[in-house]
Amino acid sequence: MSSEENPYMIELKDIHKKYLLKQAISGIDLQIKKGTIVGLLGPNGSGKSTLLKMMAGLIYPTSGTILVGGRKPDVHNKQHVAYLPEIDNLYGWMTVRETLKFISGFYKDWQAERAAEMLVKMELDENQKVRNLSKGMRARLKLIAALSRNVPLILLDEPFSGIDPSSRAKIIRSIISEFQSDEQTILLSTHSVNESEPMFDDVIFLQNGQVKIFDSTENLRETYGCSLENIWEKVYG
Template sequence: MENLHTASHENVVELKGIHKKYILKHALRGIDLTVQRGRIIGLLGPNGSGKSTLLKMMAGLVYPTSGSILVNGREPDVRNKQHVAYLPEIDHLYGWMTVKQTLAYISNFYTDWQEEKAASMLAAMELDGNQKVRNLSKGMRARLKLIAALSRNVPLVLLDEPFSGIDPSSRAKIIRLILQEFQSDEQTIVLSTHSVNESEPMFDEVIFLQQGRVRIFDTAENLRSEYGCSLEKIWEKVYG
């Protein structure tokens, strides 16, 4: 059986004609998208544009109504979930655990967990390992969630609104940590955010979603050159 860590798929994610329909909502409407290895990709769009649904699909948590998706060269299944790190927007941490207990608990689920890396990031994020999660500020909880995602040695990292509702200091620390820990030769990060101005320097490529469709997909450099302005200004022009 092929090892997903050593598989030489240049395309980490391939989506063709993807639709996702719920009872009352058509979340994705014909997504064609190829995500290559070694990129940090910004997934941008207003609320309801399909960002979270798309990330969950890449993570193997939801399945398309129609169309095809390949992650690391195969259709998403239980095995793929072991090779994708997914940070949801919702707070999924147990408040009664300490910071160290939380990381130890999460590490039990994954054979690719990197203990030394987790300890290093814990220090960099200035988190007290003995503090209860329920006593952490929202920004500190966001840092802890990010440590949990980045401590895994996986080819695909999916981050859903990691800056949501947190202070500028925590946002800056999180951005520095992502750039510091990004393994550009073997990893891809797809990051959904509304904090375009601060996160813009991270992005190699940018996807603008609108009403479940890809409105724009290009390199950040090409977009800034074409529009003659920052990604934040492009956001304002696209979504008006």
């Protein structure tokens, strides 16, 4: 089957990942469809960040096969994937404008017009120093950097971590408005289930490095008769 006919952006077969004595991922099989926004949910230590890093080509599985867009992720994966890590890797001495210009230099697919539009939507002052931004404002800037790229896959690791409700709302609205379902797939890990639920097409619940549940948001609501947040409590409570 050619990549044009393949409906899946991400394919994982029997993925295991071990760090010294810790088994982070244990036998995961997944197929994530193109053109969807997928929530990756689970408590700390469930394997979310490890899974995203493997998809981004930053680390490799101990065993098993990963295909992203029909190819194995590697060090050249940044041409096909935008990855937003949970850690803050911005330079405090740069202004917002300088930060985006600096990041744009690494990617041929950078869309300057989209970045400028999102600056306005996110209410960021391009002349402000990054060191003077609140945590929520820095989170908005990191998201602009990820969403300003024209790539088929966007991986967002805890983009709402520790930020205020106002920033969370703006970020979620921006993800939804910028999402190009005919061209992109987004995989997003988060603990902010309640606010994020409206944008998820499908949801993966991870537990101890294994897939506990993987289904469409619609099917899960019908099956459990409640919201994703309540399902979280039933799965991990």
